Amino acid sequence: MPELPEVETIRAGLGRYVVGRTIEAVNVLHPRSVRRHVAGADDFTGRLRGRVFTGARRRGKYLWLPVDGDALLAHLGMSGQLLVGDPQRPANGHLRARFTFSDSGPDLRFVDQRTFGHLCLVPVCLVPGGAELPALIKHIAPDPLEDAFDPGLLMARLRRRRTGVKRALLDQSLVSGIGNIYADEALWRARLHWARPTETLNSAEVARLVSAVQQVMTAALASGGTSFDALYVNVNGASGYFERSLAVYGRAGQPCRRCGTPIRREKFMNRSSFSCPRCQPVPRRARW
Numbered sequence: 001m002p003e004l005p006e007v008e009t010i011r012a013g014l015g016r017y018v019v020g021r022t023i024e025a026v027n028v029l030h031p032r033s034v035r036r037h038v039a040g041a042d043d044f045t046g047r048l049r050g051r052v053f054t055g056a057r058r059r060g061k062y063l064w065l066p067v068d069g070d071a072l073l074a075h076l077g078m079s080g081q082l083l084v085g086d087p088q089r090p091a092n093g094h095l096r097a098r099f100t101f102s103d104s105g106p107d108l109r110f111v112d113q114r115t116f117g118h119l120c121l122v123p124v125c126l127v128p129g130g131a132e133l134p135a136l137i138k139h140i141a142p143d144p145l146e147d148a149f150d151p152g153l154l155m156a157r158l159r160r161r162r163t164g165v166k167r168a169l170l171d172q173s174l175v176s177g178i179g180n181i182y183a184d185e186a187l188w189r190a191r192l193h194w195a196r197p198t199e200t201l202n203s204a205e206v207a208r209l210v211s212a213v214q215q216v217m218t219a220a221l222a223s224g225g226t227s228f229d230a231l232y233v234n235v236n237g238a239s240g241y242f243e244r245s246l247a248v249y250g251r252a253g254q255p256c257r258r259c260g261t262p263i264r265r266e267k268f269m270n271r272s273s274f275s276c277p278r279c280q281p282v283p284r285r286a287r288w
Contacts, residue, residue, distance in 0.1 A: 002076050002232050004143055004177030004217055006225035010082055011063045013235030015056035017084040022052050022102040033096035037120035047121055060143045060176025064134050071124050071134040080117025083109045084235045143177035144213045155206040158198045164287035166194035181226055184249045184274050186212040194273045195286035248274040
């Protein structure tokens, strides 16, 4: 699933290609793509026709295009793509929705092989702290690259959770934008095992972890995100290449880039966690 660096890369691309343009028509080709728009596909298309995208914004793994007090909210799920290109190009077999514009320029297409992603038009609301967010995601916490992100508040919340530190990092109501890949990478940089109990973290360790999260996110963003296959691409179809810089994720059995010990793979929440046995020893009071 795309995480913060991938979604931010797509947001920036949308900002270049669709902001300021007037929507001529919207065609929904699969009803699941707008299942969160409770009024249905006809209402979705009718309310967007003739309106102008006034920006491109993101919090965590969600991105949205503001339209006069509302927001076209997108969640990409496992395989969703927002692609901009020649309106005459052939349709992808997994095309779910298409936006054309009054200037007859490049169109915007929502392609989703697994149909786990979705689009919806929702009102924007003001949340504590002053941020304007689509109503459906008002509970999502600030992400590590936002000005609104408060490391001190995160530290206090982590130490109250009494859970494993990786579970806490994946909790989008605590800190948004972090998924399996970047949690593993940040924990490796911070030299913490993913099952370390949050209540045992001291201030220095939390500060080290926050710094590691921000570093890995910034580095991944500079590389256009991580593409393991064709399911994640930028709006122009380009792949990210941060995979080449991954220290632990997906590298089971390969040498740690820091100490040379073979990377281990462990079961975690119906998925996998990757870590270095030497740099990230299993804690005595592990919370699996």
